[in-house]
Amino acid sequence: MKILITGANGMLAKSVIKRLDNGNELILTDVEDLDITNEIDVTNFIQEKKPQYIINCAAYTAVDKAEEVYDLADKINGDGPKNLAKAAKMVDATLIHISTDYVFDGDLDVSKFYTEEDKVGPVTVYGKTKLHGEEQVKNNTDKYYIFRTAWLYGNGNNFVRTMLKLGKEKEELSVVSDQHGSPTYAEDLANIIGESIEKKIPYGLYHSTNQGFTTWYEFTKKIFELANIDCKLKPVTSEEFVRPAKRPKNSQLSKDKLLSYGINIPNWEDGLKRYLEIELN
Numbered sequence: 001m002k003i004l005i006t007g008a009n010g011m012l013a014k015s016v017i018k019r020l021d022n023g024n025e026l027i028l029t030d031v032e033d034l035d036i037t038n039e040i041d042v043t044n045f046i047q048e049k050k051p052q053y054i055i056n057c058a059a060y061t062a063v064d065k066a067e068e069v070y071d072l073a074d075k076i077n078g079d080g081p082k083n084l085a086k087a088a089k090m091v092d093a094t095l096i097h098i099s100t101d102y103v104f105d106g107d108l109d110v111s112k113f114y115t116e117e118d119k120v121g122p123v124t125v126y127g128k129t130k131l132h133g134e135e136q137v138k139n140n141t142d143k144y145y146i147f148r149t150a151w152l153y154g155n156g157n158n159f160v161r162t163m164l165k166l167g168k169e170k171e172e173l174s175v176v177s178d179q180h181g182s183p184t185y186a187e188d189l190a191n192i193i194g195e196s197i198e199k200k201i202p203y204g205l206y207h208s209t210n211q212g213f214t215t216w217y218e219f220t221k222k223i224f225e226l227a228n229i230d231c232k233l234k235p236v237t238s239e240e241f242v243r244p245a246k247r248p249k250n251s252q253l254s255k256d257k258l259l260s261y262g263i264n265i266p267n268w269e270d271g272l273k274r275y276l277e278i279e280l281n
């Protein structure tokens with residue numbers, strides 16, 4: 001299959017490339033080769049290459065900085081997917097787009113989790129622009145998958161890497177204990193994408209994190225336990241750890257829809273163990 005991957009230098013893209021590099025013809029582009037915000041370039045490139053699948057791993061992902069640069073973030077997260085969706089339709093390609101738990105306000109009681117049918121209501125610039133991207137995909141093509149993920153880590157700067165570094169440097173660390181979600185290994189999300197293509201599951205929107213739920217505090221505890229790091233951890237509230245962009249307290253996404261199509265979704269602890277085997281060696 002001919003597959004175009006945008007944002008190919010990004011963290012998720014690296015895992016997607018690895019997962020799909022098994023007989024497929026991969027066309028890899030990052031912003032220097034194909035700026036997804038440039039409608040004419042996107043149209044021409046896709047009409048020339050005629051991929052069967054387009055996987056959009058490009059995004060503006062600096063959640064806090066986005067609060068100050070709405071237009072830029074929206075151009076990349078909103079207009080970019082629109083350009084890709086329109087061009088995908090012209091060549092009858094399937095568009096695979098990645099979205100986020102930040103499309104929700106996160107105020108749902110933590111005894112519950114969000115399904116694909118739940119009402120969205122982003123409260124951050126990042127979340128608003130990512131929701132705009134989802135809408136543009138849905139409005140401009142029928143052949144699409146939108147995979148909403150959260151708490152992603154993999155081959156790039158990420159929370160686990162930061163905690164491993166800080167844990168070795170400091171005696172005590174404060175970590176937020178009232179935000180709930182599923183840490184998601186990029187390799188596992190890449191596999192969800194790969195299996196969805198191979199199993200030809202119905203087009204549409206899918207919640208796509210690792211299985212199981214935890215908090216950033218408990219996640220860090222597990223990282224330190226598995227990496228044998230002796231650093232004291234102090235649980236703190238979101239109110240004690242204010243950031244420019246408000247973090248959702250509930251980022252728990254139900255994966256029942258994906259599971260109903262037989263997609264393999266490992267537990268977050270399992271993903272973390274596999275990641276650390278690579279990261280620590």
Ligand SMILES: NC(=O)c1ccc[n+]([C@@H]2O[C@H](COP(=O)([O-])OP(=O)(O)OC[C@H]3O[C@@H](n4cnc5c(N)ncnc54)[C@H](OP(=O)(O)O)[C@@H]3O)[C@@H](O)[C@H]2O)c1
Nearest residue numbers: 007009010011012031035036058059061098100149150152
């Ligand atoms: N990381 C998370 O925790 C998380 C959570 C939920 C959802 N997601 C979503 O998952 C997807 C992948 O995230 P990630 O963490 O892999 O992102 P990432 O590492 O930041 O990669 C994004 C890539 O997009 C490129 N890019 C930026 N603007 C572009 C443009 N105009 N045209 C083409 N490429 C452009 C970036 O290039 P430069 O680096 O040169 O700018 C970068 O290589 C995104 O859609 C993100 O919103 C991520």
